[in-house]
Amino acid sequence: MTENFVYDESVSSTYEKFTSLLGKVAEADETAAFLERLSKGVALELGIGNGRVAVPLSERGVKVEGIDNSDSMLKLLAKRTDLVKGWKGDIADFNSEQRYDLVYCVYGTFTLLSTREKQIACLRSAVEALEKNGHVVIEVRVPPLDGFVGSQKTTATFVDHENTFVNAVIHDPVNQTLTSTILWFSGTSVKRLPQRVRYVYHQELDTMAECVGLELAERWGDWTRGAFTNESKGHISVYRRNQLPVGDLPLKSS
Template structure:
């Protein structure tokens, strides 16, 4: 990746609490059930495996899971959590699998952390090349959150409870389809800063990029419960298979 976003040790140590507050830990079982259906009990590869939020419950369902991440700190958390999942350090934009997989998946909009179109296409190509003949690629991608921008900027409060407040400041670069954001996490008397840059992509462009590397859309859903993808959807789960099958 260019201008890689990497979870350092401080960010990695708070990742589980952060995702739990946002409901992502509770969602993991539903995500695993969806992915289990598509993997058919085979072997799966997660791109951006992190601390195993999804990989662990998926492996508990009988799927053999492996994963790639660019953060040593996150891979350390994964290793501390389980010894049943093989994780290794690598770039999800350009990787070469040592064996074919029944399922390659990338969740929580990790795909958009690849900050250029070229990197995103390279990731799709690497994923396609890693598939078994009848394998599938699954991507969870957020619908670009461009509403509310004024002068290419916006600041929103994304989470509040009795102890925590998340304030997200965003700057929009429409030429490069980049959103550069900083989440300020106020908790008690402490403040943490979580920076991030994404290259947003609409589902139509994603389909076109997938077609460039020999993938075609098989399914698209609005959530992990297989709800419809509509104008109101905040994200989509897109399932691709290799063309010509």
Template sequence: MSDELTYGEIYAPIYEKYTTLQGKVAEVDDTVAFLERYCSGGSALELGIGDGRVAVPLSERGVKVDGIDNSRSMLELLAKRTDLIKAWQGDISHFRSEQRYRLVYCVYFTFTLLFTREAQIACLRSAAEALEHEGVLVIELGVPGSDPRVGRQQTTTARLVDHENTILNVAVHDPLNQNLVSTLLWFSGTSVRRLPQRVRYVYHQELDSMAECVGLELAERWGDWARGAFTERSERHILVYRRGSP
């Protein structure tokens, strides 16, 4: 899973500032409150734990959180924030855990960093095997139809413009494989950063089908972490899967 590794190593130095600008830090309370209700005093495993943006405040609510990330630099950022979380370097598409968790979760667009359908199915299978019998898997994904890059071969879009920062996304779209290969150009003051990304976007119906292949079934679907309704106007969705009936 070299793409996640590349992502983490490149983004680690600026990850906190970037996620703040993207509004991800501001919604942490809603994210943690959403996830906490599925733990019920049990433990949780985050796939792509990064710098602990979600895991640290979740652990502060009394949840025992473990994590996996393919980036050593991200794990070093996490270690600086807390020593209460056990995290290890590994591939979220192929992992094994002797421990079973009440909750396994994957937030932001981490799941789409798995660049093939096969890798995404393998991740779902690994996650399902790590769940307790009554455990749940929670995944946050963007809605491809709301992404201006999908449906066009090449695009240049503005992701953020304020008094200090301009972030542009230049992308090439491969609709056959549902891949987007892009570069973020971040202009801040007199500096310019080039941040490459490679993702495989997933439609919610497809994810439901892939989950069924590994024995999971959809339990809930929400439009945001505040449990807003998922509608045709939603730009993302939060999916909750449980083990299917035997």
């Protein structure tokens, strides 16, 4: 697996069905409603994909732009709408002349960045693209570390009358990575969906955010603003600029 994960043509062609089966398409309206509350009109999505969230958010009157490293996903976005501007780039290292009152990264896309340094760089780039009173929103999963035997785990993560998802995962605790392969059985066909994430706990995410001049404003367990508890499978963290003058914020290394 390459260091920088990219959704290629084989994955992007089935992405909408895959996310729909997992309930993520239905969840997009809840996500858009949550994000609309934080935006005064201009938002940037990091890892915009096919516009699953960006399109319903734009339909609420927010001007949405987005970055993605996958040509095939950006093509899907362009076919879906002309209201959302997407461009190819690296969410760990980007520059924008436009300033946004909301920068957001959802569905665990942040953890596809393979190192702590890249994750911090992503947050730093987000801050530099942010209006003075803007917000950064990050959605990540609580690391699913139960059930591993010898650093390996295989589970059936979804089953219906036609589809079965079997997920085989290897855990590297030293590097905080989960390398997984989902085998998607549908009828007589089998698709292989590989992925590697560098997981983060919410405390580490807060520390990284503080490093680039952000402070936690809100944290929720889901997009309907349910409480974040010990039982939560993920969280949505909302950050704002801290009170340091802009000149005192950490800058990108040259």
